[in-house]
Amino acid sequence: MRRVSSWGRLSADQHEVIALSDPAKVSSLVSGSNKPGIVHGMGRSYGDVCLNPGGVLWLTTGLDHFIAFDDNTGRLVCEAGVQLRDIQRLGIPRGWILPVTPGTQMVTVGGAIANDVHGKNHHVLGSFGNHVQRIKLFRTDGEAIECSPQTNPNWFAATVGGLGLTGVIVEAEIQLRRIAGPWLDTETVPYPSLDEFFQLADDSEAEWEHTVSWIDCISGDRGRGLFMRGNPTDVTQLPEPKGRKRTMPFVPPVSLVNRLSLRPFNIAYYNFKKWQAERAIVHYEPFFYPLDNLLQWNRMYGPKGFFQYQSVVPREVGQDAVQAMLEEIAHSNDGSFLAVLKTFGDRQSVGMLSFPQPGVTLALDFPNHGMRTHKLFERLDAIVREAGGRIYPGKDARMPRDLFEAGYPRLNEFLKYRDPGISSALSRRLMGS
Amino acid sequence: MVDLTLVARDAGRIERVAADLKVRSPQSHIRVVEAEFLEPVAIQDTVDEIISQGAVDVVLIAHGSLPEQAGCQNDLRACRDALEVNGVSPVLYAEAFAKHMAQADHGIIALIGSVAGDRGRKSNYIYGSAKGLVTRYAQGLQHRFSGTAVKVVLIKPGPTDTPMTSHLKEQGANLASVEDVAQKIVDAVDRCQAEAYVPGKWFLIMMIIRHLPRFIFNKLNI
Ligand SMILES: Cc1cc2nc3c(=O)[nH]c(=O)nc-3n(C[C@H](O)[C@H](O)[C@H](O)COP(=O)(O)OP(=O)(O)OC[C@H]3O[C@@H](n4cnc5c(N)ncnc54)[C@H](O)[C@@H]3O)c2cc1C
Ligand SMILES: NC(=O)c1ccc[n+]([C@@H]2O[C@H](COP(=O)([O-])OP(=O)(O)OC[C@H]3O[C@@H](n4cnc5c(N)ncnc54)[C@H](OP(=O)(O)O)[C@@H]3O)[C@@H](O)[C@H]2O)c1
Numbered sequence A: 001m002r003r004v005s006s007w008g009r010l011s012a013d014q015h016e017v018i019a020l021s022d023p024a025k026v027s028s029l030v031s032g033s034n035k036p037g038i039v040h041g042m043g044r045s046y047g048d049v050c051l052n053p054g055g056v057l058w059l060t061t062g063l064d065h066f067i068a069f070d071d072n073t074g075r076l077v078c079e080a081g082v083q084l085r086d087i088q089r090l091g092i093p094r095g096w097i098l099p100v101t102p103g104t105q106m107v108t109v110g111g112a113i114a115n116d117v118h119g120k121n122h123h124v125l126g127s128f129g130n131h132v133q134r135i136k137l138f139r140t141d142g143e144a145i146e147c148s149p150q151t152n153p154n155w156f157a158a159t160v161g162g163l164g165l166t167g168v169i170v171e172a173e174i175q176l177r178r179i180a181g182p183w184l185d186t187e188t189v190p191y192p193s194l195d196e197f198f199q200l201a202d203d204s205e206a207e208w209e210h211t212v213s214w215i216d217c218i219s220g221d222r223g224r225g226l227f228m229r230g231n232p233t234d235v236t237q238l239p240e241p242k243g244r245k246r247t248m249p250f251v252p253p254v255s256l257v258n259r260l261s262l263r264p265f266n267i268a269y270y271n272f273k274k275w276q277a278e279r280a281i282v283h284y285e286p287f288f289y290p291l292d293n294l295l296q297w298n299r300m301y302g303p304k305g306f307f308q309y310q311s312v313v314p315r316e317v318g319q320d321a322v323q324a325m326l327e328e329i330a331h332s333n334d335g336s337f338l339a340v341l342k343t344f345g346d347r348q349s350v351g352m353l354s355f356p357q358p359g360v361t362l363a364l365d366f367p368n369h370g371m372r373t374h375k376l377f378e379r380l381d382a383i384v385r386e387a388g389g390r391i392y393p394g395k396d397a398r399m400p401r402d403l404f405e406a407g408y409p410r411l412n413e414f415l416k417y418r419d420p421g422i423s424s425a426l427s428r429r430l431m432g433s
Numbered sequence B: 001m002v003d004l005t006l007v008a009r010d011a012g013r014i015e016r017v018a019a020d021l022k023v024r025s026p027q028s029h030i031r032v033v034e035a036e037f038l039e040p041v042a043i044q045d046t047v048d049e050i051i052s053q054g055a056v057d058v059v060l061i062a063h064g065s066l067p068e069q070a071g072c073q074n075d076l077r078a079c080r081d082a083l084e085v086n087g088v089s090p091v092l093y094a095e096a097f098a099k100h101m102a103q104a105d106h107g108i109i110a111l112i113g114s115v116a117g118d119r120g121r122k123s124n125y126i127y128g129s130a131k132g133l134v135t136r137y138a139q140g141l142q143h144r145f146s147g148t149a150v151k152v153v154l155i156k157p158g159p160t161d162t163p164m165t166s167h168l169k170e171q172g173a174n175l176a177s178v179e180d181v182a183q184k185i186v187d188a189v190d191r192c193q194a195e196a197y198v199p200g201k202w203f204l205i206m207m208i209i210r211h212l213p214r215f216i217f218n219k220l221n222i
Helices: A023-031 A084-094 A109-114 A153-159 A194-205 A259-276 A284-288 A297-301 A315-332 A371-387 A401-407 A411-415 A425-431 B011-024 B040-052 B069-074 B076-104 B125-144 B163-170 B178-190 B201-211
Strands: A002-004 A013-019 A037-040 A056-059 A066-070 A075-079 A132-138 A144-147 A168-175 A183-191 A210-215 A225-232 A279-283 A306-313 A340-344 A359-367 B003-008 B029-034 B058-061 B107-112 B150-157 B195-198
Touching: A013 A037, A013 B163, A023 A132, A023 A168, A023 B011, A066 A084, A066 B011, A075 A084, A084 A109, A109 A168, A132 A153, A144 A153, A183 A194, A183 A210, A183 A284, A194 A210, A194 A225, A194 A315, A194 A340, A279 A284, A306 A315, A306 A371, A315 A340, A315 A359, A315 A371, A359 A371, A371 A401, A401 A425, B003 B011, B003 B040, B011 B029, B029 B040, B040 B076, B058 B076, B058 B178, B069 B076, B069 B125, B076 B107, B076 B125, B076 B150, B107 B125, B107 B178, B125 B150, B150 B178, B150 B201, B178 B195, B195 B201
Parallel strands: A013 A056, A037 A056, B003 B029, B058 B107, B107 B150, B150 B195
Antiparallel strands: A002 A013, A066 A075, A075 A168, A132 A144, A132 A168, A183 A225, A183 A279, A210 A225, A210 A340, A306 A359, A340 A359
16 A cells, blocks of 8 residues: 555545556456556646545556657557657657647646646647547456547547546557647737736637636736747757756645735736746747646645646636636635636537536636635635536546536436446545445 | 667567657667577577677666565575576676677677675565676676776666566655666666666665674664
């Protein structure tokens, strides 16, 4: 037994960890388990989707081999524990990039599929699952299932965004996308209020592949922030940045993100960035993965850990709902510097339980202050529920079951594809088993 | 671009590694040879066949398996198997390559020993003594080839996060990452370092362990 936490460090329960490192042995190890398990990839999910206290965790980081890559078509076949970082480092020098990537590249292919992750270019390219061509899945009864948008499409739709509950993904085929080089042409535009955010988003979507914004959820009640947009560029003659890694060396006894540090931090960040608001050519690593060089930054929230609250609400009611959430947070004085606001496009997600849907998504980190934090979440839940929105299970550790059911209308259809030998803390909390 | 021959006991498993390497380096030529690891005549044939394909610049002898110490104490066959695969087998392979490299006066022989070979400990002295054999062997080979163009590199990894140690990880051991250790092995071979502890901190730790007086050492539960 070993203590395992997810990214939010809200718990550190004992798990029976079984490393899956040989694809030929996955089936027997998984079907030989006498109690239910769940796959744990890089554990970059914030909540309990990748945890199973007291039960089995199948660790997939050893399933890290590439299987085939065609330089002419950009088709990649790899094992499910391969990290997105390794795909980017393989592909980009050869002119191919992952079409969709989340804000950290230290996640596995299996994790990216199971949470159907999204990136800054959702309005152009949808989510990760839109680019997966084939999945090989092992069930705990020993059955192997190959699925794709064409073959076994229901299994495919259940497994993409399926939170690891339909089986163990061992292998996937992904379509990469042509790219000229590792650089992006970027622009940062400060905005004074939510009105301008929505205007900027509307104006940018046609011309810019990547859009995202940082929003200051404390200092003002109008919602000022910075809008960042970028496009791939064919500039190639720049020196690669030096990848200097820093580690948060210890867990501070209290959260470094607190009432005293937050307000000055937000003001400083905003003003500092405001001077820099301009066009710049930026390497893909700092652009897509700004925090990856500060290893284990999650420790700065102290021993009690932290929550991320990410919701998406339909565009029609988006502005009002976001405004209402920001007001709640401003009143609570409990916000954080990682508040991210972004619009999702109309591209349909393939998964029955995929999180992305057309609208606007707001993601905020909150240090864990127990009841106080939970009370705030209940007020945010009410706004999301009212707006007809949903919460991202990959980030969640606490949403109420009724909100999950309301947000994911295909849940009943999905349940038919669950593997009875698989269970997570999240599935027990939100699906009863 | 390299010309690489992978030698392993199980072709199916080594094909997985070969496919991965081909994706990473499509221009490289990668060949897979299924081989015998204990039988001297078969080892000689395998090495002769490889040499017949062209001169070898670097050979990395990396196979090994971590036996359960208690199993070795209770069953002499398990004990012998562990000594053979971790000690005798690497030496036979190295010796077969050494003969060819001596003739060509060219080449690097890199052997993976272990920090476990530096001093016998109750928790793994059968494995440790096999790795100790590799250490003494590498020293002798370095003596033999001093002043020639043949170089011998002995690598001593500390506990590393590979399939060999997945059960230790379960017990919460602190293991070095494979990427880090692999990079340091490549650096050591590039520099033709005679002896390389990877990660480097094990040099200090093992220096202390080696020099602890017996009356203290024997009281330690390691
Ligand atoms: C700094 C940071 C930024 C992030 N930014 C974004 C973002 O922009 N967009 C976004 O969508 N997400 C984002 N995330 C969340 C992260 O991308 C997802 O949680 C991702 O799924 C984590 O992958 P993982 O390999 O760590 O999987 P884990 O967190 O270990 O597991 C996630 C889920 O995948 C399942 N799973 C993993 N591998 C397999 C497999 N082989 N077979 C079956 N099931 C499997 C697990 O059971 C679990 O249900 C971010 C996270 C961090 C820490
Ligand atoms: N991991 C550590 O902490 C650590 C520490 C110090 C030293 N080392 C040494 O590092 C080397 C590499 O080990 P690793 O950690 O990478 O372990 P690993 O992943 O288990 O690899 C061991 C390799 O040895 C092969 N092998 C095992 N038994 C064999 C046998 N009887 N005959 C032929 N081949 C056999 C395996 O082949 P198959 O694929 O066919 O099984 C595999 O390729 C070994 O010499 C080991 O002793 C490891």
